[in-house]
Amino acid sequence: MIESVVVAGAGQTAAVAARTLRRRGFDGRLTLVGAEHEAPYQRPPLSKEYLAGEQDRDELCVLTPEWCEANDVELRLGVRAAAIRPGDRSLELADGSSLRGDALLIATGGRPRHLPGVTGDRVRYLRTIADADRLRAELRPGARVVVIGAGFIGCEVASAAIGLGAHVTVIEQAGRPLGHVLGDLMGDVMAALLRTNGVDLRTGEKVEHYAETASGAVVTTGGGTSLEADVVVVGAGMVPNVEPVTGAGIDTAGGVAVDEYCRTGVDGVYAAGDVARQWRPHLGRHVRAEHFDNASTQGMAAAKNILGGKSAHTVPPWFWSDQFGHALQHAGHGDGTDRLVVRGRVEDFDFIAFYLSGGVLRAAFTVDRGGDLAVARQLIAAGAVLDPDVLRDEDADLADLFDALG
Structure with missing residues (x-):
C-alpha cells in the first residue's frame, strides 16, 4: 500500500501528478522538491x-501554496534533488537531508544546453522566471538582439x-529552422x-567565436x-x-528510460516530463518530448500508476507556438x-500539413488551423489510413474521416 510519495521536481x-494523486483519493504524505524558490x-x-x-507573473502559477496547504502537499523549494537510493526509496537533497517515499517520481525536467565559448555578461539562456524577467x-x-538557434524557443x-x-x-547552423522536426518544406515555411x-x-552558419567589448557583444560565424x-x-x-538518478541502476x-507506464527499471521509481525517455510501442523506440502537454499527460499517467x-501513456505528443501573430x-x-500532404496555402501561412507513412497519418503541423489539428490528433492516435486526395481537399470535412473510422 502506498502511504507516501516523493516527487523530485516542482514543475508542470x-x-x-500532485493534483491527480489527490483527486484520486490518495491521502498519504506527498512532497514536491524543487530547485527553484518558486511554486510550480x-x-x-x-x-x-x-x-x-502581455501576461502577469501571478498568471503563471499552476500549484499555489494555498492549494498545497489546503491539500496537505509539502513544497520543499530552493533545494536540489541530489540522488536517489532505490534500496529504501529515498531521495537525498543537496542540503544533506533526505526524504523517503513508498514511491518516487523523477520529474526534474532539464536545463538549457550551453554553447562552449559563448559566455559573458550579455549572454542569456531562457528557462526560468528569473531568466525571462x-x-x-x-x-x-x-536593441540589437542576436539569437543563436532557430528552434521553437529561438523563434x-x-x-x-x-x-x-x-x-x-x-543564426541557425542547419539549412533551415526546425527542419529536423518539420522537414525541409515546412522548415522553409518557418524561414519565410x-x-x-x-x-x-542566417542559416547554414555556425558560431565560431564570441567576444564582449565595452559597447556590446560580437558574434562571429564560420563564414x-x-x-x-x-x-x-x-x-x-x-x-x-x-543526475539524481545516475548510479541508481x-x-x-x-x-x-521508462516504459509506457512511466516506470523505470527499478521498482517503485517512476519518471515523467522533460526528463523521461519513454518507450513508444508503435514506434519501437524510446522518445523524450520536451513539451507542456507531454509533461501534463505523463504526470497524470505516472500518478495513476x-x-x-495500469494507465499506459500513449497520447501522441502535441505542442503549440505563438509567433508573429500566428498560432502554430x-x-x-x-x-x-x-x-x-498540404491543405491550404503555405504562402499565406494558413494551412495544415499531414505527414504520412505508408498511408498512415503519423503527424500534422498547422499554422492558424487549430480546429483541423484537433481532429488530426485523433486520427493520429487512431493510426488512421487516409486518402491523400481527401486530406488536401478543402471541401472535405476532416471530422467525417474520424467518424468513418467507427
Whole structure:
C-alpha cells in the first residue's frame, strides 16, 4: 500500500501528478522538491506572452501554496534533488537531508544546453522566471538582439523581440529552422515566416567565436560574418536533469528510460516530463518530448500508476507556438514518414500539413488551423489510413474521416 510519495521536481509534471494523486483519493504524505524558490509555474509563456509583457507573473502559477496547504502537499523549494537510493526509496537533497517515499517520481525536467565559448555578461539562456524577467527588461526598441538557434524557443524569442521593437538576427547552423522536426518544406515555411516579419535569418552558419567589448557583444560565424549585439540569446536545446538518478541502476542515456507506464527499471521509481525517455510501442523506440502537454499527460499517467493503475501513456505528443501573430501547432512524430500532404496555402501561412507513412497519418503541423489539428490528433492516435486526395481537399470535412473510422 502506498502511504507516501516523493516527487523530485516542482514543475508542470509535478503539479499535475500532485493534483491527480489527490483527486484520486490518495491521502498519504506527498512532497514536491524543487530547485527553484518558486511554486510550480508554467514555462511556455516565458518565451511568449510573459516575455512580451502581455501576461502577469501571478498568471503563471499552476500549484499555489494555498492549494498545497489546503491539500496537505509539502513544497520543499530552493533545494536540489541530489540522488536517489532505490534500496529504501529515498531521495537525498543537496542540503544533506533526505526524504523517503513508498514511491518516487523523477520529474526534474532539464536545463538549457550551453554553447562552449559563448559566455559573458550579455549572454542569456531562457528557462526560468528569473531568466525571462532579465531578458524582458533588455528587449527594448532599437536593441540589437542576436539569437543563436532557430528552434521553437529561438523563434519565439525572436517574435517577442520584434514585437517590442528590437532588431533581431537569428543564426541557425542547419539549412533551415526546425527542419529536423518539420522537414525541409515546412522548415522553409518557418524561414519565410521569420524573414517576412523582419528577422535577419542566417542559416547554414555556425558560431565560431564570441567576444564582449565595452559597447556590446560580437558574434562571429564560420563564414566570417561578425554581428554586433546588445544581448545574445542562446536556444541550443535542453539537457535532461538525470543526475539524481545516475548510479541508481536506471538507464539515463538521453533521459531517464521508462516504459509506457512511466516506470523505470527499478521498482517503485517512476519518471515523467522533460526528463523521461519513454518507450513508444508503435514506434519501437524510446522518445523524450520536451513539451507542456507531454509533461501534463505523463504526470497524470505516472500518478495513476503509482496508485496501482495500469494507465499506459500513449497520447501522441502535441505542442503549440505563438509567433508573429500566428498560432502554430504540431502533433505526432513526423520523422521517418514518406509523404507530406498540404491543405491550404503555405504562402499565406494558413494551412495544415499531414505527414504520412505508408498511408498512415503519423503527424500534422498547422499554422492558424487549430480546429483541423484537433481532429488530426485523433486520427493520429487512431493510426488512421487516409486518402491523400481527401486530406488536401478543402471541401472535405476532416471530422467525417474520424467518424468513418467507427
